[in-house]
Amino acid sequence: MKEHGDLRKTRSRQYLVDALIHLMDQKTIDEITVQNLVEKAQVARSTFYSQFEDKQDFLDTITDETFAQLRKETKPDSYAKEPGLSSKSSCKYYVKHFQYIAGHAEFFRVMLGRNGLPSFRQKMEESARITYTEILNQFSDEDLSLPKAYLIQYIISAHIGITSKWLEDGMKYSPAYLAELLTHLTFQGVFHGLELDKMIELPK
Numbered sequence: 001m002k003e004h005g006d007l008r009k010t011r012s013r014q015y016l017v018d019a020l021i022h023l024m025d026q027k028t029i030d031e032i033t034v035q036n037l038v039e040k041a042q043v044a045r046s047t048f049y050s051q052f053e054d055k056q057d058f059l060d061t062i063t064d065e066t067f068a069q070l071r072k073e074t075k076p077d078s079y080a081k082e083p084g085l086s087s088k089s090s091c092k093y094y095v096k097h098f099q100y101i102a103g104h105a106e107f108f109r110v111m112l113g114r115n116g117l118p119s120f121r122q123k124m125e126e127s128a129r130i131t132y133t134e135i136l137n138q139f140s141d142e143d144l145s146l147p148k149a150y151l152i153q154y155i156i157s158a159h160i161g162i163t164s165k166w167l168e169d170g171m172k173y174s175p176a177y178l179a180e181l182l183t184h185l186t187f188q189g190v191f192h193g194l195e196l197d198k199m200i201e202l203p204k
Helices: 002-024 034-041 045-051 055-073 087-103 105-111 118-135 148-168 175-193
Strands: none
Touching: 002 034, 002 045, 002 055, 002 105, 034 045, 034 055, 045 055, 055 087, 055 118, 087 105, 087 148, 087 175, 105 148, 118 148, 148 175
């Protein structure tokens, strides 16, 4: 019985997420009510409130779950085993990253789009900041000759911008191509310019 109940909970949650994606293509999140969500998802209000306290709790929960799963599936220590130059390992990391986003493309597209949630973009930045803080952990501001926090923010902003553009364009390039592009721009661009490309490794 418990397994059946969990399956129904998972299914109803996905219906609500699908409803949110559809509604956010048409209106801002402030204009969307719980009633709008449950009507579009064709689930009972009691089903919604059995899982979430309110609309904000629903948004926070699905956002947190998305980035927890993203970090789990793209965790560098599962494949960053190669010593020395890490651009090859990084490309593998980016492939996993874009494969996950491609598998949830409509969700990411809407959340990063014109009616998207500022909190979603902030969570995406936080997730990326954790990774790049680990990557650059061995370097101080003096080593880099510039504030490390600003370098990390520059990389994050560029990556999220490219991701948004890719989604807006209907993902006409493959996750593998995007991975190669970001690897090139990051390692042969930013890191090479700072003479860090032969020293940086993904966190183990």
